[in-house]
Amino acid sequence: MASETPRILIVEDEAVVALDLTRRLSRLGYVVYGPADSGEEALRLARELSPDVVLMDIVLDGDMDGVDTAGRIREEQAMPVVFLTAHTDPETLRRAGGAGPYGYIIKPFEDRELAAALDIALYKSRMERRLRENEQWTSMTLHSLGEGVITADPNGLVRFANPMAESLLGVSAARLLGRDLATLYKTRRDTGECGLSDGPGPRDVALLCREDGSCLPVEQTFSPIVDDRGRALGTVLVFRDISRRRDGERALRESVDGLRRALTETVNALTVTSETRDPFTAGHQERVSRLAAALAGELGFSDEEREGVRMAGLVHDIGKIHVPSEILTKPEALSDMEMGIVRDHSTVGFDILKDVPFPWPLARMVLEHHERCDGSGYPAGLRREDMHPGSRILAVADVVEAMTAHRPYRSAWSLEHALEELAKGRGVLYDADVVDACLSLFDRGDFRF
Structure with missing residues (x-):
């Protein structure tokens, strides 16, 4: 990089002219190197001193004249050369132009002409150097890219x-x-x-x-x-x-699919475990899960949210494993104490599931599926705004399936009767949007148990 004070190498074989140039350049504030009186000497000093500009006489003694020397300096060091000449004939200028000079000074000249020519050469040199550096950075970057x-x-x-x-x-x-x-x-x-x-x-x-x-x-x-x-x-x-990324994505999908299959089998095992103790409700959780999933789809839930509601339906009664079989299968109305034991199944189900890292809030939906919008449900007496949306769906799916299924203490209701009872609780016991979705599904014939 050039120093703050430009350094000029004088190449001139006439001693008087060289001395005059040295004085002029010093007076103009330049650092002066040389003078060199031959092409060979100019090459040596250019290599050793790395001046910012070479002020080169075209006519030199020796085997190399100024044009030949300028060409070598430009080739080896990309150093700017300004020619000094008293010869303006076309042939001389043609040869000089081939060496790529940064300017010409015609003898005799004034100081302002000398300073102007050198300033232009220095400016052009700085711009070219900056362009070369940018090109080198760009080339290095492009060649080292992984793309x-x-x-x-x-x-x-x-x-x-x-x-x-x-x-x-x-x-x-x-x-x-x-x-x-x-x-x-x-x-x-x-x-x-x-x-x-x-x-x-x-x-x-x-x-x-x-x-x-x-x-x-x-x-x-x-x-x-x-x-x-x-x-x-x-x-x-x-x-x-993107081969590696593609392989990684494929492996991840396979892993996720495997985990989902394992999760599904685990939930199915929990469902079977709870239903084997009560033959009268066998299949209840599976039917509730199907209706709940259909309701979630009707209400615009995403596929992932819909799957969570379906899974919650499969295990919503898992807590009944703590209820004695004789209570579950009792053919008459339950006492208050027995009803209290049965109602605990929501809390027990929550305790069973709360620490399992499901990708959906199954434990919460299981806990809340007997809550009602007016706060009359159990176990916490939550109102609609405090319930999870999936819980509000499960509440409707659970009650519709239960009313249309046979129980030891009563006969199954017709679907029409069950839907009439559901409609009576719209907006009071059950979420109005979920009730409307349920009535619409059955009315269109898009769902059957």
């Missing part, structure tokens, strides 16, 4: 491809450059089918079809390249291999 990057011109011809793009495509950069991107980068829809995709969106998942016949799942992004006026300059494609 493939390809750019194409407005005609779709590849202009750049980073090493990861070569690797993912299985094609070397030499074979990519200048070829049509559409013929090199072919994808299929990631659906296991062979139909070509209609075109990728801003971020799309597809199967990349490589030249060796293999397919690779990739995530891809196509973005336009535009200038500051909005004119299209081409396209940049960024794509990445």
Whole structure:
């Protein structure tokens, strides 16, 4: 990087001119190196001192003149050169232009001309250096990315491809450059089918079809390249291999499916355990769960919420395992003490389930399924706003199934009678929306026990 005070190397084989330049440059505030009186000496000093600008006479003694020397300095060190010359003939200027000078000073000249030429050369040098550094950073970044990057011109011809793009495509950069991107980068829809995709969106998942016949799942992004006026300059494609992510997602899904199956079997086992003690209510929990799930769907619950309500229905009476069989199967009305024991089943069910890490609040729904909207239910006398939405559904499903099923102490009611009783409790005992959903389901014939 240049110091605050620019350093100028003088290359001039006439001692008087060299001395005059040294005085002028010092007076203008520059740090002066040299003078060098030959091309060979200029190369040596340029390597050792790294000046910010070389002020080079075109005519030098020796094997290399100023043009040859400037070309070597530019080639080796990308150092700016300003030519000093008294020769303005076309041939001299043509040769000098080939060396890539940053300016010319025609002898004789004034100090302001000298300062202006050097300031312009210094500015151009700083801008070029900054551009080179930016290009180096960009190149290093693109080459080290874990994503493939390809750019194409407005005609779709590849202009750049980073090493990861070569690797993912299985094609070397030499074979990519200048070829049509559409013929090199072919994808299929990631659906296991062979139909070509209609075109990728801003971020799309597809199967990349490589030249060796293999397919690779990739995530891809196509973005336009535009200038500051909005004119299209081409396209940049960024794509990445998502094979590992896909394998991880598949393994996770299989694990979740396995856990869900285990969960379902556990809930089924709990259901069987509770119902084997009361043959008169066998199947009650399964029927309640089906109606509860249907009601949840009718009310717009998500699939996951609906599954939670269904699971809660399967175990809502699990607490009855603490009730003696003789009470469960008693053919006449229960005493107050016996009724108290039966009513405890909601709390017992909650205690059984509360520490099981279900993905749904099953324990709470089991605890609340005998609560009523007006606060007349048990065990806590909750009102509608304090009950879980799933609990309000279970309350309706439980009472409808119970009224239409045979019990030791009474005969089964007809469905019409049960629904009439349900409607009487609408908005008082039972949630109005749930009651309406239940009546609608049976009225349309969309549900049967």
